[in-house]
Structures are given as C-alpha cells and as structure tokens.
Amino acid sequence: MHRRTLLTGAATAATAAFLGFRPSILRAQPAPLKVAFVATLSGPGAALGNHMRDGWATAVKQLGGTLGGRAVETLVIDDELKPDVAVTKVRAALERDKVDFVAGMVFSNMLQAVYRPVTESETFLITANAGPSTFAGKGCSPYFFSSAYQNDQPHAAMGQAAQDAGYKRVFVLVPNYQAGKDAVAGFRSRFKGEVVDEIYVPLTQLDFSTEITKIAAAKPDAIFTFMPGGLGVNLVRQYRQAGLGDIPFLSTFTVDEATLPAQGDAALGFYTASTWAPNFDNPHSRRFVETFEAEHGYVPASYAAHSYDAAHLLDAAIRRTNGDVSDKAALRASLEKGDFPSVRGAFRFGQNHFPVQDIWLCKVAKRPDGKYQTETVKKALENDTDSYAASCRMG
Amino acid sequence: MSLSLVLVQLLNGAQFGVLLFLVAAGLTLVFGVMDFINLAHGVQYMLGAYVAASLGVWAGDFWLGLLMALPVTLLIGLALEWLVFRHLYQRDHLAQVLATFGVILTLDEAARAIWGSAPLNVPQPGGLPGGIEIMPGLIYPVYRLVIIGAGLLVALLLWFLVERTRAGMLIRAGASNAPMVSALGVDIRRLFTAVFAFGAMLAGFAGALASPVFAVAPGMGDNVLILAFVVIVIGGIGSIRGAFIAALLVGLLDTAGRALLPDLLRLVMDASSARQTGAAIASMLVYIVMAAILFFRPVGLFPGPRA
Numbered sequence: 259m260h261r262r263t264l265l266t267g268a269a270t271a272a273t274a275a276f277l278g279f280r281p282s283i284l285r286a287q288p289a290p291l292k293v294a295f296v297a298t299l300s301g302p303g304a305a306l307g308n309h310m311r312d313g314w315a316t317a318v319k320q321l322g323g324t325l326g327g328r329a330v331e332t333l334v335i336d337d338e339l340k341p342d343v344a345v346t347k348v349r350a351a352l353e354r355d356k357v358d359f360v361a362g363m364v365f366s367n368m369l370q371a372v373y374r375p376v377t378e379s380e381t382f383l384i385t386a387n388a389g390p391s392t393f394a395g396k397g398c399s400p401y402f403f404s405s406a407y408q409n410d411q412p413h414a415a416m417g418q419a420a421q422d423a424g425y426k427r428v429f430v431l432v433p434n435y436q437a438g439k440d441a442v443a444g445f446r447s448r449f450k451g452e453v454v455d456e457i458y459v460p461l462t463q464l465d466f467s468t469e470i471t472k473i474a475a476a477k478p479d480a481i482f483t484f485m486p487g488g489l490g491v492n493l494v495r496q497y498r499q500a501g502l503g504d505i506p507f508l509s510t511f512t513v514d515e516a517t518l519p520a521q522g523d524a525a526l527g528f529y530t531a532s533t534w535a536p537n538f539d540n541p542h543s544r545r546f547v548e549t550f551e552a553e554h555g556y557v558p559a560s561y562a563a564h565s566y567d568a569a570h571l572l573d574a575a576i577r578r579t580n581g582d583v584s585d586k587a588a589l590r591a592s593l594e595k596g597d598f599p600s601v602r603g604a605f606r607f608g609q610n611h612f613p614v615q616d617i618w619l620c621k622v623a624k625r626p627d628g629k630y631q632t633e634t635v636k637k638a639l640e641n642d643t644d645s646y647a648a649s650c651r652m653g
Numbered sequence: 654m655s656l657s658l659v660l661v662q663l664l665n666g667a668q669f670g671v672l673l674f675l676v677a678a679g680l681t682l683v684f685g686v687m688d689f690i691n692l693a694h695g696v697q698y699m700l701g702a703y704v705a706a707s708l709g710v711w712a713g714d715f716w717l718g719l720l721m722a723l724p725v726t727l728l729i730g731l732a733l734e735w736l737v738f739r740h741l742y743q744r745d746h747l748a749q750v751l752a753t754f755g756v757i758l759t760l761d762e763a764a765r766a767i768w769g770s771a772p773l774n775v776p777q778p779g780g781l782p783g784g785i786e787i788m789p790g791l792i793y794p795v796y797r798l799v800i801i802g803a804g805l806l807v808a809l810l811l812w813f814l815v816e817r818t819r820a821g822m823l824i825r826a827g828a829s830n831a832p833m834v835s836a837l838g839v840d841i842r843r844l845f846t847a848v849f850a851f852g853a854m855l856a857g858f859a860g861a862l863a864s865p866v867f868a869v870a871p872g873m874g875d876n877v878l879i880l881a882f883v884v885i886v887i888g889g890i891g892s893i894r895g896a897f898i899a900a901l902l903v904g905l906l907d908t909a910g911r912a913l914l915p916d917l918l919r920l921v922m923d924a925s926s927a928r929q930t931g932a933a934i935a936s937m938l939v940y941i942v943m944a945a946i947l948f949f950r951p952v953g954l955f956p957g958p959r960a
Binding site for chain 2: 299300301302304305307308436456457458459460462464465467469470471472474477487488489490491494495498499500501502516518519520522533572
C-alpha cells in the first residue's frame with residue numbers, strides 16, 4: 259500500500275513535470291541537436307577521416323555552432339575501419355545519446371555496416387564520401403542522403419576524359435580488391451579505346467618496378483590507375499623516378515590533397531577526377547578554402563568539401579523547417595530540396611538522394627605559396643546522374 | 654617477352670630482394686643471437702624512415718637526414734631494450750610476441766600523434782645523376798643502385814663482424830651457450846643490448862633508405878615485417894647468409910610471379926580471369942614457397958646457430 263502511494267505520487271509528479279514544465283523549458287532553450295560524425299580516424303585510412311572531420315568542424319564553426327538556428331553538438335566517432343566497431347558505436351549514439359543525425363562515413367564497407375541500424379531507426383544518414391552502388395539503386399532509403407558522389411562517377415569521368423582526349427591505348431593498374439575492380443568497370447563504361455593490359459596488384463604492394471617496366475614496354479598513350487593512400491605515394495614517386503612522367507597519368511583517388519604533401523613535385527601534371535577542387539571560383543568555395551586553411555593549416559581535399567557541404571545541407575534544411583527535426587516527412591522534403599550554398603555552386607539531388615552534378619577533370623599544380631593542390635581542367639561529365647538512380651524506388 | 658625485358662625484371666627482383674635483406678638482417682641477427690622474437694622490428698624500420706625524413710627536411714638534405722637517423726634509431730633501440738625487451742629475454746616466445754605486438758600498436762599510434770596520419774613529405778636524395786636508360790623510355794634511377802650497393806655493403810659488414818672480429822666471436826659463443834660465456838667473465842647482458850641496438854639501427858637504416866621510394870606513413874613497417882619474417886624463415890632463422898640468399902629468392906620470385914603469371918595463365922584461361930587469378934597467385938607465391946620449404950626443410954635453407 260505504502261509503495262503504491264509512493265509510485266502514484268512519483269507518476270503524478272512526473273506527469274506534472276512533463277505537462278507543466280517541459281514545454282516552457284523547450285521554448286526558453288531548446289536542447290541542442292546532436293550529430294554523430296562517423297569517420298575513420300585511426301589506422302591507414304585516417305588521413306581522409308581527418309579531412310572530413312575538419313571540413314565538418316569548419317562549417318559548424320562558421321555557422322556559430324548552430325545548424326538551422328539550433329545549437330548543435332557533434333559527437334565525433336572513430337569507426338577504426340572495423341565494421342563491428344562502427345555498428346557498436348553508432349548504435350550507442352542512436353540509443354544512448356539519441357542523436358538526430360548521423361553524418362560522415364569515409365569507407366563504403368563502414369557505411370554498409372551502419373546503414374540499416376541508422377535508417378531503420380528513422381534517423382537521417384548523410385554520407386559525405388562513401389557512395390556504394392547498393393544504396394544508390396535498389397537499396398536506397400528515404401532516410402539516406404549523399405553530399406558527395408556515387409563511387410562509380412569519378413572513374414567513369416576519367417574514362418570519358420580519356421575518350422575525349424583521343425587516347426587509343428590505355429594501360430590499367432589497380433589494386434586487387436572490389437573497389438579496384440569497380441574502378442576498372444567505371445573507367446571502361448566510358449572509355450571505348452583499347453585497354454592494353456590490366457594489372458591487379460595486392461593492397462600491400464610496395465615496389466612497383468615490375469609493373470612500371472611493363473608499362474614502359476607497352477608504350478601506352480596513357481595509364482589509368484586507382485591507388486588510394488600510401489599505394490598512390492609509392493606509385494607516383496616510382497613512376498616519376500623511372501622517367502615515365504611523359505605518359506599521361508590518369509587517376510582517381512591517387513593524387514589528392516591528402517597525399518600531395520608526400521608526393522610533391524613527383525605528382526605535378528598528373529590527372530584526377532573530382533566533384534570539386536580547391537581552385538573552384540565561387541565565393542562560397544573561396545571562403546571555405548580560406549577558413550579551412552587558416553584553421554587547420556593544410557589544403558582541403560574534396561573529402562573535406564563534401565563534409566563542409568553536408569553541414570550546410572543540414573543547416574539549410576533545418577532552417578526551412580524552423581528548427582523542427584521531429585516531423586520526419588517535412589524534414590525529408592526540406593532535405594530533398596538541396597538548395598544550400600554549396601562549394602560546388604548550384605546543388606540538387608537526384609531521385610535516389612545522390613547529387614546530380616558535374617565531374618571535373620583536374621590536374622595537380624603547385625601554388626605560389628609552395629603548397630600543392632588539384633586544379634580544374636575541364637568538365638568531364640556534365641549534370642551526371644549515376645547509373646543506379648533509375649532503379650531506386652523510395653518506399 | 655624480349656630478353657632485355659627479362660633482364661630488367663631480374664634486376665627489379667634483385668633490387669627488391671636486397672631491400673628485404675636490409676630489413677631482415679637485423680631481425681635474423683636478434684633472433685639468432687638472442688632467441689628473441691621481435692615483432693617491433695617493423696616499427697623500428699618505420700621510425701628510421703620518419704626520423705630520416707624529418708631530419709632531412711630540417712637539414713635541407715636527404716643524406717644528412719639519413720646520417721643523423723642512424724644514431725637516433727640506435728638510441729631508440731637502446732631505450733626500447735632497456736624499457737621493454739630486456740624483461741622478456743627469459744620469457745617464452747608467446748610472451749615476447751604479445752609484448753612486442755603491443756609495442757607496434759603503441760609506436761604506430763605515437764607516430765600518428767606526432768607526424769599525423771597522412772604520408773610524410775620526404776626530401777629526394779640530391780647530388781645523384783638522374784638515372785640510366787635501361788630500356789627505351791624506362792629509366793633506372795641511380796638511387797636504386799645506391800640501395801643495392803648499401804645492401805651488399807651491409808651484408809659484407811655483417812659477415813665480417815660476426816665471423817672475423819672478437820665481438821662477433823662472443824656473439825656466436827653467446828648464441829650457442831650464453832651461461833658458459835657469462836661464466837667466462839663476459840657481460841652477456843651488455844652484449845645482448847649492443848646486438849639489439851645494432852639490429853634496431855639496421856632496421857632504421859633500411860627505413861631511411863626506403864623513405865624516398867616508399868610512402869612514409871604510420872604502419873609502413875607492418876607489410877615489410879611480414880616479408881622479412883618470410884625471408885628469415887626461408888633462409889634459416891639466425892643465419893645472415895641464409896637471410897641474404899632467401900631475400901634475393903623472395904625478391905626474384907615475387908617479381909617473376911607478378912611479371913609472368915598473368916601472361917602464362919592466359920594460355921589456359923580467358924584474359925580477364927587470367928589477370929585476376931594471376932595477380933592472386935602472384936601475391937601468394939612467396940608464402941606458398943615458404944610453406945613448401947618449411948615442409949621439406951623445417952629449419953630453413955641455411956640453418957643458423959640455434960637450429
């Protein structure tokens with residue numbers, strides 16, 4: 259009897275607190291929004307994760323620590339490039355910290371690990387880099403958006419660039435794993451000339467002299483390669499040292515601002531394909547590069563730009579709903595509008611929530627201050643929609 | 654495939670082998686003399702590369718950086734031995750593997766904290782002519798000849814030290830019966846410390862030499878370490894001569910596999926699957942050979958003093 263009285267009393271008090279006080283507290287000072295920013299921040303892939311985290315931080319700081327007028331708290335999560343770790347940490351963020359958004363995602367296999375837990379809890383997931391075909395096509399979700407690109411697009415753009423340049427014989431060199439094979443498929447979807455040879459190397463390859471000898475013997479018009487991170491540093495240095503620099507070096511994710519400090523002069527004049535480069539001539543991009551370099555002391559790569567854009571995307575969308583993130587349908591409609599000040603200029607989403615955008619052919623250059631960056635050469639693909647968008651049916 | 658192409662590929666293989674020998678020499682020395690499994694050898698290789706790169710940038714010259722990296726890696730080796738490794742000599746191999754693996758994790762993250770995750774900028778070796786054109790359109794960088802020369806010099810130096818000097822005699826004696834050497838009035842601990850520090854310096858030297866060619870990044874030693882273990886297992890643990898021959902063998906095999914297998918397989922299967930199967934088998938080749946050698950000659954080709 260005694261206990262029941264106590265329980266009733268407590269319940270009444272709680273109800274009173276809920277009905278009477280909470281709304282007024284909310285009105286006075288709404289609880290800050292919480293965003294889980296997931297990136298790989300340790301291990302070999304950490305350089306890209308750092309770019310992304312710093313890009314996000316630059317935008318949030320620029321917006322005065324708010325998104326759409328509401329204070330925002332970012333929980334930075336290191337997925338350690340381990341799917342089980344990513345799932346555990348993201349679940350904790352969803353269930354314990356009740357985050358309103360999950361953003362970031364460097365690697366596709368990390369995105370694949372957290373995709374269902376996040377979208378099934380009806381939390382919006384914004385990828386700022388990884389864009390595997392599964393979630394661009396049949397597996398698309400109303401709760402999933404990309405501020406970056408679909409994985410195939412840069413490779414296809416490079417294929418188009420090779421085609422436009424009139425190269426007849428191209429030598430292909432990629433690592434022997436799924437992303438390497440996807441790169442070749444993407445390149446060949448647009449390049450119609452002859453592929454002289456395709457070489458697959460292990461992800462742990464150190465010395466490329468065997469492959470470089472083969473390239474020299476084949477005398478191709480150009481080479482196409484996809485060698486992320488340290489692989490790219492090894493290849494670019496050794497390619498240049500072997501005197502092959504005159505054979506055009508077409509690449510994706512091989513020469514970018516994350517690896518250029520190590521590649522230096524060896525990468526000058528080498529090509530890459532990207533949605534954005536630091537020399538983009540629009541006020542928003544210029545402001546981003548300026549602020550980013552002042553705060554973090556290095557040149558931002560497109561990974562940083564896409565994270566910066568993810569923050570501005572959320573900012574604009576939340577502003578349009580007047581800070582309300584509880585009405586998911588309204589928030590989704592607002593996100594789908596795109597329409598935010600992107601570093602890429604105008605920005606719009608396709609029906610699968612991936613950007614419809616230009617992909618540029620870019621070239622490595624040395625700036626007057628001695629730092630290296632990629633610079634746009636020309637549009638390789640204009641208003642490109644990825645090839646999976648058509649099979650996406652939002653439920 | 655023309656004859657000149659075969660010769661160039663042979664050269665590539667030999668050069669990769671010599672580089673592997675530089676890393677494996679210190680490892681096999683420490684294992685052979687002290688019966689100590691040092692997984693952290695790869696980390697010492699990484700530190701050598703980092704120290705040489707940083708000092709090279711600071712001094713404005715790659716060679717000065719390389720030179721200064723030697724005493725620094727020697728000191729790091731001494732410090733590690735004093736802090737961690739000397740407490741493990743009496744333990745079994747499993748304890749050594751666990752503890753030195755812990756050292757890998759700690760130092761990899763330390764390198765990341767100090768130098769960042771992105772690959773490091775390395776000054777290119779100056780004062781060398783660019784290279785020799787060994788094939789139309791293909792230059793063989795002179796720096797790679799320097800690496801080969803350095804590897805051969807280290808092999809000679811080690812042979813001389815171990816076989817022809819008093820210190821080497823003590824090392825060989827210590828390897829076969831440490832308590833007896835100790836009883837004869839030689840401070841075996843100090844000898845072991847010296848051997849360990851020298852091994853660390855060799856690893857650091859290899860890292861410093863490799864830094865203009867390979868990416869200097871956290872964890873760069875881990876790939877090399879695995880190959881170095883393959884080399885010393887094939888060569889016979891503890892044997893310098895075995896390590897040298899095995900390193901050349903591994904370098905040549907790896908290169909031959911990568912150069913030839915995809916083309917050979919094309920004779921029996923279609924082009925695209927030949928490429929991928931060829932690449933897969935080529936990357937496994939050295940491990941397959943190691944397994945075969947372990948099966949037929951478990952002590953390796955040239956067993957060292959402990960076998």
